[in-house]
Amino acid sequence: MEPRETIELSVLYRISQAVAHRRDIPALIQEVFDVLEKDMNMSFGTLTLRRPDTDVFVIEAARGMTPEEHKRGQYKLGEGITGSVAKTGKPEVVPDISKDPRFLNRTKTRKGNPVAFICAPIVHHRQVIGTISIDRPAVEKEKLEKDLEFLRLVANLLAEAVASIREQIVEQEGLKAENERLRRQLGDKYQPHNLVGNSKEMRSVYDQVAQVADSAATVLIRGETGTGKELVARAIHFGSSRKNNPFISVNCAALPENLIESELFGHEKGSFTGAAQQRKGRFELANGGTLFLDEIGDITPAVQVRLLRVLQERSFERVGGDKLITVNVRVITATSRNLEEAIRAGRFREDLYYRLNVFPIHLPPLRERRSDILLLADYFLQKYNEAYNKKIKRISTPAINMMMAYHWPGNVRELENCVERAVLTSTDEVLHGYALPPSLQTSDATNTALLPESGASLSTMVESFEREIIVDALKRHRGIAASVARHLQTTQRIINYRIKHLGINPQDYRQ
Secondary structure, rough: OOOOHHHHHHHHHHHHHHHOOOOOOHHHHHHHHHHHHHOOOOEEEEEEEEEOOOOOOEEEEEEEOOOOHHHOEEEEEEOOHHHHHHHHHEEEEOOHHHHHHOOOOOOOOOOOOOOEEEEEEEEEEOOOEEEEEEEEEOOOOOHHHHHHHHHHHHHHHHHHHHHHHHHHHHHHHHHHHHHHHHHHHHOOOOOOOOOOOOOHHEEEEEEHHHEEEEEOOOOEEEEEEOOHHHHHHHHHEEEEOOOOOEEEEEEEOOOOOOOOHHHHEEEEOOOOOOOOOOOOOHHHHHHOOOEEEHHHHHHOOHHHHHHHHHHHOEOOOOEEOOOEEEEOOOEEEEEOHHHHHHHOOOOOOOHHHHHHHOOEEEOHHHHHHHHHHHHHHHHHHHHHHHHHHOOEEEHHHHHHHHHHHOOOOOOOHHHHHHHHHHHHHOOOOEHHHHHHOHHHHOOEEEEEOOOOOOOOHHHHHHHHHHHHHHHHHHHHHHOHHHHHHHOOOOOOOHHHHHHHHHOOOOHHHHO
């Protein structure tokens, strides 16, 4: 049997050769563990690294552990034996880890027979940047002390290589941060898959969604009807750690006043007429996930009080019940109303407003992000091509002009409805302007008066032409009949009569 000194010199030589020639640092560490396992009877081995700019040491490489056990190995400076070695910079040996209260067994790998634990610091430029430790069967203390001194020499040999690992990690994290910054500038990294648009206004929305998604903050989404507030709420939910839990949506404006409490908080059997059985409310159904309350400005003062309590205490009772129910729900709300004006009028509680308005997101109307109109139109074109088994390949220039000229009072929802109707009625591979609703068909947009198909009667053609003239004037003057009459050099009485006769609704053209 070879003397111990000869074996140790051989091991140190092999490690030094590996350090000198290997450029693959993880492979180098595994080669070191191979040597220690063979020549030092090592059963477990770990190498920890100090995270840059922190006092936390994490296992970077290990031998004899599963990936799950590996991930559990994190130690603060001074915590456990590994943390103590990192703090003092002095190696330690524990003859039997089962008898040392400092041993945390955080990786949950040590079971069974008595095991000795040996740990040495890895020092670079007088700073402890990591540790290397091994487990081996318990033997007499003198032999363990020699093993400790040998492991300290191994740690010194590895110091440069380990420092190189840390530099690589810092460089990779820096590149990742820079890459994310650049992608953020381009607006693609933070664009949720369910939202369409590349305008400056929408990029700002994507940034806000990314900032708040994985937090617990209450979000208030504000914007006109049809701007896509629920889509933003879903983007926040599915971008968070709650994404695998329920997303429950409630339109507060659509619920009768006498039922909204029951819908939100549930009710007990017999609590009111028609309550034939116990029912869970939306808060309970959303437990662990997200509850989206649309048109929050429409709820009554009584419900506002109960909602405020839930937001403060995360608990409530069902209607007719006395059992306190605790939930873990993230609340996202939305409104198209002016809540500040409602507060001044006494219709909305100021304290609830401040609870909801922790992180406000404003969705711009479509008329303020016109560069997104064609992106959205193309998206809806493909969507309804698939839905109705159509093969429309493009949108005609007159149709594009119409879309770009229109003020879209119904926002994205109105645009979607227009494209769906046009796709449904299309007979060829082009989405034509005449397939769009009359409200979009103005002479400004088309540079022509759109007449009905040939073969129509004179009176039909005249009425159609008259309709286009009046619709165009209403579009120009935002649906105000008096202004239309002046523009067309006639009286308001005649204009109102023709509007009624032609079945035109001036409200469709008011912004």
